[in-house]
Amino acid sequence: MPTAAAPIISSVQKLVLYETRARYFLVGSNNAETKYRVLKIDRTEPKDLVIIDDRHVYTQQEVRELLGRLDLGNRTKMGQKGSSGLFRAVSAFGVVGFVRFLEGYYIVLITKRRKMADIGGHAIYKVEDTNMIYIPNDSVRVTHPDEARYLRIFQNVDLSSNFYFSYSYDLSHSLQYNLTVLRMPLEMLKSEMTQNRQESFDIFEDEGLITQGGSGVFGICSEPYMKYVWNGELLDIIKSTVHRDWLLYIIHGFCGQSKLLIYGRPVYVTLIARRSSKFAGTRFLKRGANCEGDVANEVETEQILCDASVMSFTAGSYSSYVQVRGSVPLYWSQDISTMMPKPPITLDQADPFAHVAALHFDQMFQRFGSPIIILNLVKEREKRKHERILSEELVAAVTYLNQFLPPEHTIVYIPWDMAKYTKSKLCNVLDRLNVIAESVVKKTGFFVNRPDSYCSILRPDEKWNELGGCVIPTGRLQTGILRTNCVDCLDRTNTAQFMVGKCALAYQLYSLGLIDKPNLQFDTDAVRLFEELYEDHGDTLSLQYGGSQLVHRVKTYRKIAPWTQHSKDIMQTLSRYYSNAFSDADRQDSINLFLGVFHPTEGKPHLWELPTDFYLHHKNTMRLLPTRRSYTYWWTPEVIKHLPLPYDEVICAVNLKKLIVKKFHKYEEEIDIHNEFFRPYELSSFDDTFCLAMTSSARHTLGAVSLPEARSLIHQKSWNCCVFGIYCGIWSGFSSNGEVAFA
Structure with missing residues (x-):
């Protein structure tokens, strides 16, 4: 009976699009180019998408023969006007999806990628460039005068800007979820004797899986969490007709990774931000929540620690902590018809039973568990009511919802006027945030896939015993979430999340036995690297949502920012104001079109003719009898x-149906992440093997040499010594400017 589990690696990682006059042939292969799949796309249909997937796995020889026959079959018609053979149109690394406006369908392909992070051998890539190809040929194309304008609007969403994907790691879920999913079939097998076989094992692709023995391994693939998938609508049309390996889901947000060397032991610190695709938009045009409980600017931020000396989910040590930011879950907006730096806040609908907040917190209970902790950073004391309108309404909503919840699972509400404390000379903002962070992490705990290390018994700490979460035989689980918000969820929120993340980082390092106390001081390598990651994280999200980088940073609140920072802050404020005033409307149209919120239809108003997109995002306004949930059992x-x-x-049963489980031999390419990562059976390029350039704590303390110098050093010394040096930690990796550091 197999006892191991591993993520399934997609067998479609390299693609080539071949073209004939009547067909497109999309040939996809795995990284080793040993297994191939083929899609046939019809080009003679002017408006419909006709795709045929034979679901056959080809060998390299079979694909060559197939392409040769196709080429020969088309070249026999060379006497006919306009005929041609089989041409290689484009090479790619994945399919973003298919989209149609008013003419025929387009296919969007990823043509360039860059490796941004590595989690347990699973590579995370950033989309660097894409190619959008029109499918119908010219002879059947029916032109429309507004097609070009829709195409420009769609392409205004820059896919080369902070879109990420992985062939084997589910980026839409947290590390805790992904590793929990790997345990699900094993737990299910333990209860085989007590449950009905048909009910228990209907998720397996192999019918004879239960009776087979041997050294098999479960390959597991889970359904993505569509809230954080940005190309779900583009892939929806082919989801039911093609093999799942063709479906490459991308997320939008941020991904960064740094290396921390602790006495020569490499530790990777990874920060992943997933931006919600529901109720997404720009700063002033998307505020509050929609009728389904999805809030504007909702971002799930996860920090992952892993011992990089062991590359395996089963044998390695991993820890993660998740927190969320998002707009205040109420019906509210700001009027931008007048040019004002701070437009007035208005509550759009009366919601006495907190219906929209109930939907939002119900989603959070389902994904994160309890407790849900709200850290509200908006102003509470103002000469003229502005931000305080939101605070008062949010307090009323939380108070109403809490009276029906069991006392042990009530929503925790922490109000803190951060702007007021910042102006005070007597108060230290970060000290107060540190106190809040300690109380939050103690309530939620964090995830670690290993039992508590022996050093916590040798060097006990009183804070460790007060830690919340859920302790299980295989480690710890995070239960509950911190939800932080100010008005924009940008500057104040990013600093607060950094302080909570810094507190969690100390516990994570302590749990892996790397430090003797769960405390980290500001002036340490770990915190410096972590602060750089959070600054990049905050700048990226701020550019996506507000049109400029962060205005107030961690150094601003520490009051150690240089004088030059003040002039930069003024420029960022002006940039944000300009973006909000002149370009946000176009960006909002692009997001609505890209995410499928708006579908162009012949005979109906165009996207640019709509006076507002309110009815696109609040779909219950179009129903005659909207469904209402209970006001008490919400x-x-x-x-x-x-x-x-x-x-x-x-x-x-519900969660198991979201899994695809298949049995593989333990050396199959679909689950062998070691061979996928190292490629020991072929000659590897130096640039490919060390393509990931990350910031390291050794950057300022060790001697650095440039990449050409590193190559010459390797040529001068024996290769064996070089490999020995790499594995012994003498090799310190690349710095951010492309240098190679040696001890």
């Missing part, structure tokens, strides 16, 4: 039953 019963554990991670 949660989903199944979700509340399993608290404090998140319902999405509970082993139950």
